[in-house]
Amino acid sequence: xxxxxxxxxxxxxxxxxxxxxxxxxxxxxxxxxxxxxxxxxxxxxxxxxxxxxxxxxxxxxxxxxxxxxxxxxxxxxxxxxxxxxxxxxxxxxxxxxxxxxxxxxxxxxxxxxxxxxxxxxxxxxxxxxxxxxxxxxxxxxxxxxxxxxxxxxxxxxxxxxxxxxxxxxxxxxxxxxxxxxxxxxxxxxxx
Numbered sequence: 001x002x003x004x005x006x007x008x009x010x011x012x013x014x015x016x017x018x019x020x021x022x023x024x025x026x027x028x029x030x031x032x033x034x035x036x037x038x039x040x041x042x043x044x045x046x047x048x049x050x051x052x053x054x055x056x057x058x059x060x061x062x063x064x065x066x067x068x069x070x071x072x073x074x075x076x077x078x079x080x081x082x083x084x085x086x087x088x089x090x091x092x093x094x095x096x097x098x099x100x101x102x103x104x105x106x107x108x109x110x111x112x113x114x115x116x117x118x119x120x121x122x123x124x125x126x127x128x129x130x131x132x133x134x135x136x137x138x139x140x141x142x143x144x145x146x147x148x149x150x151x152x153x154x155x156x157x158x159x160x161x162x163x164x165x166x167x168x169x170x171x172x173x174x175x176x177x178x179x180x181x182x183x184x185x186x187x188x189x190x191x
Contacts, residue, residue, distance in 0.1 A: 002100065004099050004100035004101075010029075010051055013052070016055055016056075016058070017055065021054060021058060023136060025050070025051065025054050025055075027134030028053060028130045029047055029051055030134070030135070031130040031134045031135070031149075032126060032130040033046060033050075035129065036126060039126065039153060045105060045106050045123055046123060046126055046127070046130075048095075048101070048106055049106045049109035049110050049113075049123065052091050052094065052095050052110050053109070053110050053113045055091050055094055056086075056088075056091045056093075056094055057087040059087070061086065063090075064083075065090075066093075067090035067091075067092075067094050067097070068086060068089045068093055069093070070094075071090070071096060071111075073092065078176050078177065079176070085115065087114075088110060088111050088112065088114050088115075089111060091110045091111075092107050092111045095107060105124070108120060108121060108123070108124045109124040109127040113127045113128050114128075114131070115178040115182065116160075116178065116182030116186075117181075118182055118184070120182070122153055125153040125154075125156070126153060128157060128160060129153065129156035129159075129160055130149075132145060132156075132159075132164075133145050133149050139163075144159065145159040145160065157182065158183065161182050
């Protein structure tokens with residue numbers, strides 16, 4: 001059985017992405033660690049998911065497609081039309097095939113970090129939020145989103161979903177149904 005050294009992931013990621021993307025990923029890692037400690041979630045799993053969440057973001061579409069096949073979770077109809085949404089699935093394929101990651105919570109966190117999912121578990125919620133509120137983000141409203149992230153995971157998810165939906169709507173861009181489903185699901189829950 002092949003042994004994987006997950007401690008090598010940060011070094012490997014640094015060879016796969018641009019310096020700007022690496023700065024973002026490092027910010028997500030730091031934020032994910034803080035949120036994991038705050039909510040009593042496994043810091044090592046949060047760190048691994050954060051390091052890998054955007055590892056495929058800058059790959060060519062053809063290479064992403066190969067990793068998506070390895071993840072064995074095909075793109076849905078709208079995702080096929082939106083290549084900007086391919087990298088979470090490709091990242092999951094890389095986590096599984098290149099790093100031997102089998103933990104369903106880590107894989108879900110990587111796969112769901114962009115659109116969320118109406119039934120995503122706490123680690124996936126944490127990465128979904130950390131990707132949005134990491135220190136490099138400077139958009140209007142980010143301070144409120146950061147505050148929400150530490151009030152509850154639910155509030156953090158709702159902050160990201162609502163602000164992303166509003167941004168896409170304002171720009172006249174397509175909104176993937178899963179993002180709306182994420183909003184609706186978390187909106188219906190308690191505080």
